[in-house]
Amino acid sequence: MSSGTPSDEDKLIARYFGAMATDAGALGLSDDAAFLKPPPGCDLVLTTDAIVGGVHFFNDDPAEAIARKSLRVNLSDLAAKGARPLGFLLTLALPKETGDDWLTGFAKGLRDDAAHYRCALFGGDTVRTPGPLMVSVTMLGAVPEGRMVKRAGAQAGDTVFVTGTVGDAALGLALRNGADWPLADAQRDHLLSRYLLPQPRNALAETILHEASAAMDVSDGLAGDLAKLCRVSGVAATIDAARVPLSDAAQAVIAADPAALETALTGGDDYEILCTVPPARVDRFRVAAMAAKVAVTPIGTIEEGEGARFRDAKGRELAFRRAAFSHF
Amino acid sequence: MSSGTPSDEDKLIARYFGAMATDAGALGLSDDAAFLKPPPGCDLVLTTDAIVGGVHFFNDDPAEAIARKSLRVNLSDLAAKGARPLGFLLTLALPKETGDDWLTGFAKGLRDDAAHYRCALFGGDTVRTPGPLMVSVTMLGAVPEGRMVKRAGAQAGDTVFVTGTVGDAALGLALRNGADWPLADAQRDHLLSRYLLPQPRNALAETILHEASAAMDVSDGLAGDLAKLCRVSGVAATIDAARVPLSDAAQAVIAADPAALETALTGGDDYEILCTVPPARVDRFRVAAMAAKVAVTPIGTIEEGEGARFRDAKGRELAFRRAAFSHF
Numbered sequence: 001m002s003s004g005t006p007s008d009e010d011k012l013i014a015r016y017f018g019a020m021a022t023d024a025g026a027l028g029l030s031d032d033a034a035f036l037k038p039p040p041g042c043d044l045v046l047t048t049d050a051i052v053g054g055v056h057f058f059n060d061d062p063a064e065a066i067a068r069k070s071l072r073v074n075l076s077d078l079a080a081k082g083a084r085p086l087g088f089l090l091t092l093a094l095p096k097e098t099g100d101d102w103l104t105g106f107a108k109g110l111r112d113d114a115a116h117y118r119c120a121l122f123g124g125d126t127v128r129t130p131g132p133l134m135v136s137v138t139m140l141g142a143v144p145e146g147r148m149v150k151r152a153g154a155q156a157g158d159t160v161f162v163t164g165t166v167g168d169a170a171l172g173l174a175l176r177n178g179a180d181w182p183l184a185d186a187q188r189d190h191l192l193s194r195y196l197l198p199q200p201r202n203a204l205a206e207t208i209l210h211e212a213s214a215a216m217d218v219s220d221g222l223a224g225d226l227a228k229l230c231r232v233s234g235v236a237a238t239i240d241a242a243r244v245p246l247s248d249a250a251q252a253v254i255a256a257d258p259a260a261l262e263t264a265l266t267g268g269d270d271y272e273i274l275c276t277v278p279p280a281r282v283d284r285f286r287v288a289a290m291a292a293k294v295a296v297t298p299i300g301t302i303e304e305g306e307g308a309r310f311r312d313a314k315g316r317e318l319a320f321r322r323a324a325f326s327h328f
Numbered sequence: 329m330s331s332g333t334p335s336d337e338d339k340l341i342a343r344y345f346g347a348m349a350t351d352a353g354a355l356g357l358s359d360d361a362a363f364l365k366p367p368p369g370c371d372l373v374l375t376t377d378a379i380v381g382g383v384h385f386f387n388d389d390p391a392e393a394i395a396r397k398s399l400r401v402n403l404s405d406l407a408a409k410g411a412r413p414l415g416f417l418l419t420l421a422l423p424k425e426t427g428d429d430w431l432t433g434f435a436k437g438l439r440d441d442a443a444h445y446r447c448a449l450f451g452g453d454t455v456r457t458p459g460p461l462m463v464s465v466t467m468l469g470a471v472p473e474g475r476m477v478k479r480a481g482a483q484a485g486d487t488v489f490v491t492g493t494v495g496d497a498a499l500g501l502a503l504r505n506g507a508d509w510p511l512a513d514a515q516r517d518h519l520l521s522r523y524l525l526p527q528p529r530n531a532l533a534e535t536i537l538h539e540a541s542a543a544m545d546v547s548d549g550l551a552g553d554l555a556k557l558c559r560v561s562g563v564a565a566t567i568d569a570a571r572v573p574l575s576d577a578a579q580a581v582i583a584a585d586p587a588a589l590e591t592a593l594t595g596g597d598d599y600e601i602l603c604t605v606p607p608a609r610v611d612r613f614r615v616a617a618m619a620a621k622v623a624v625t626p627i628g629t630i631e632e633g634e635g636a637r638f639r640d641a642k643g644r645e646l647a648f649r650r651a652a653f654s655h656f
Contacts, residue, residue, distance in 0.1 A: 033405050043366075045364075046361055046363070048419055052457045081361045090376075123376060129462065130383070131457055
């Protein structure tokens with residue numbers, strides 16, 4: 001044998017992803033591993049989330065959107081921990097029929113979001129699968145030493161905040177699955193796009209780092225995720241359901257179909273940030289969020305005890321049929 | 329809704345993997361992310377490799393072996409970079425029919441190897457898939473700052489070394505697929521076990537770090553992987569095929585079926601280390617490898633030029649039908 005021919009996998013990686021591996025430590029994706037010089041005075045924050053065709057996205061979603069979603073569900077975790085993104089490793093399991101067009105679109109979505117959120121491709125693995133397409137991303141971020149914002153940390157007296165609007169993605173998914181609500185086209189498009197493409201709140205990461213006592217990203221539904229935060233913090237929460245921020249489109253759905261309120265409060269895929277802020281920092285938090293151009297809404301209060309309760313305008317506790325959304 | 333019920337996924341993670349998340353930064357797997365305080369004076373080494381049922385392992389392989397293989401293919405990358413393992417993130421895509429017995433076995437294999445190779449579980453994601461079972465691992469290691477051993481770095485005059493024996497796993501896979509060679513039971517078992525369970529050479533990592541000019545792990549076949557190392561190093565290599573270390577079992581196969589030599593030299597899944605050592609360090613390298621109890625064999629020489637050539641005992645160049653093994 002004479003000079004080595006790159007394998008099909010090496011060629012695919014070089015062709016579609018080589019240009020994205022801008023970090024020196026990525027070695028142009030031509031080594032067994034990448035190296036990373038950790039930022040001085042920082043801890044690394046590590047998270048991994050995978051999305052599977054037919055489970056977390058529709059197989060006919062645009063390849064660009066699938067790429068972006070795979071990054072954004074991880075970016076959202078970093079944002080909630082107060083971390084700034086450094087880079088990511090990508091595992092791509094491809095069915096045989098995946099063609100050039102799909103890979104071109106996927107690489108474009110990945111490249112655009114990697115540039116926008118300033119996270120470099122460090123490395124990855126591309127494998128064939130007889131099953132559905134799957135994208136698994138491991139993302140690394142940085143926070144000042146010892147400062148990662150945890151789920152545990154909420155204290156009685158803290159205010160519970162949530163970013164953006166809640167429930168849009170779950171209602172968008174219901175629309176994809178055939179729900180028929182009387183909506184204007186723009187409302188329908190809003191809900192569908194919120195399911196297709198999360199909007200992670202990385203612009204708020206630094207504010208979370210400085211002002212929040214606890215935080216997490218809302219991926220399995222506001223109600224269930226708040227319950228998790230309360231459990232690991234050893235506290236209770238009471239939420240004023242009427243204050244939970246809903247988009248115009250979500251309000252239109254709930255006006256037509258009041259049962260959809262539960263879908264909004266317990267459905268998954270919001271990728272908003274849920275956080276708790278001590279009384280002395282609430283004003284600073286709101287000012288900083290405004291400067292970061294991320295909408296934040298106070299929705300309730302942390303108390304002694306356990307469990308997360310949602311109350312309606314008359315103070316009656318809402319009962320949900322299921323605690324949390326799970327793809328599992 | 330009152331106190332939160334953990335989702336099925338949370339319960340599964342706590343039950344099977346909680347005990348393994350011994351690192352403080354893993355937060356008992358109960359947060360969105362883990363944090364890692366980087367070892368002082370070190371660069372991090374990052375690698376990710378996935379294995380898919382029906383592609384990289386047989387679906388009826390023991391769950392324990394699948395878990396170990398998923399770690400070991402990544403540990404092998406770290407060993408070849410001269411890095412010591414720190415920990416890993418695990419993405420597990422599970423078909424619906426995966427039961428408790430399988431998960432118990434998988435968790436045991438993972439736990440045993442994580443303890444043996446001293447790498448902690450930092451975090452992970454568990455998802456359902458309508459496809460085959462897939463395990464994706466991202467592993468982090470550490471090397472002294474600026475010292476990761478790269479594939480690029482081989483120089484004319486360096487000796488090419490390989491650890492262990494070459495080709496056993498490829499021949500073991502051929503046996504699994506029905507190849508019928510006249511072998512003693514122990515020989516057959518040896519080849520099958522080498523496919524089922526890689527033996528990564530992490531015991532040699534420190535020696536690689538100090539003595540090798542370039543290194544990689546052999547996962548896609550000795551011939552193809554050496555060609556890659558030569559390409560990124562900008563050098564050529566001539567290998568004396570008769571010196572390539574073969575196990576008794578592999579020798580028995582080749583004696584009965586000379587064409588199997590090509591399978592041994594180009595087949596995948598060896599997970600041995602291929603490295604180049606400058607003349608002044610060859611003796612130290614051999615002594616250190618002996619102290620580390622890892623067999624190393626000099627198989628050829630790096631030269632000016634390009635391409636990797638294998639010569640037989642009479643100096644004739646071997647021609648292979650395919651350059652490198654690829655699951656892809």
